[in-house]
Amino acid sequence: MKQIFHLIVIGLLFSTAAWSQPPAASAPHDQPVKAWDFSLSVSGYIIPEEDGYASPVFTADHNALHLEGRYNYEGIHTGSTWIGYNFNFGKKVEFSITPMVGAVFGDMTGVAPGYNASIDYKKIAFWTSGEFVFDTNSKDGNFFYNWSELSYHIKDWVRAGVVIQRTKAYQTEFDVQRGFLVGVSHKRANFTTYVFNAGWTDPTVVMTLGFEF
Numbered sequence: 001m002k003q004i005f006h007l008i009v010i011g012l013l014f015s016t017a018a019w020s021q022p023p024a025a026s027a028p029h030d031q032p033v034k035a036w037d038f039s040l041s042v043s044g045y046i047i048p049e050e051d052g053y054a055s056p057v058f059t060a061d062h063n064a065l066h067l068e069g070r071y072n073y074e075g076i077h078t079g080s081t082w083i084g085y086n087f088n089f090g091k092k093v094e095f096s097i098t099p100m101v102g103a104v105f106g107d108m109t110g111v112a113p114g115y116n117a118s119i120d121y122k123k124i125a126f127w128t129s130g131e132f133v134f135d136t137n138s139k140d141g142n143f144f145y146n147w148s149e150l151s152y153h154i155k156d157w158v159r160a161g162v163v164i165q166r167t168k169a170y171q172t173e174f175d176v177q178r179g180f181l182v183g184v185s186h187k188r189a190n191f192t193t194y195v196f197n198a199g200w201t202d203p204t205v206v207m208t209l210g211f212e213f
Contacts, residue, residue, distance in 0.1 A: 041210035
């Protein structure tokens, strides 16, 4: 399994290099070339009776190419790198889906097929991200991760909604955690607070600060 994991990592690196090559010299000089779009978010976790931690996520998109890096997401002291393909369609209802494949390394090692997807209709937004990690050390470490949120934009700059997640990065009484969210944005920056399990047990609070550039 470790040999397969190493081969997939090498394949991801070669694929990224191939997709990122500049246009050939013979391409027309007046043809517009879309720039890269980047985003960085850092989520701080405040967990009852456990040490808190931060989880940064960085993305880079160029046309249909999607690259992503995560840390402390699949597990503490664990990182992951991803490559995927963006599909966008719809006018009144906007759909976006990005199937991906990732390599997980650190305290946990594995291979992970995954996805990001969203649906936007007027002031309603749904976003979900999931992955299934195949642990290369033990099949007991195999796990499906998911984060999904549904929100309503009260104003252009403020939204509220509900959220669920399934994770192994920390433990609670619930296999699937549920809660609510409140988020604000200004230009290319946004800040969202998530509160999980309030009313059922001591709540877990996640605060996420994000930037697009």
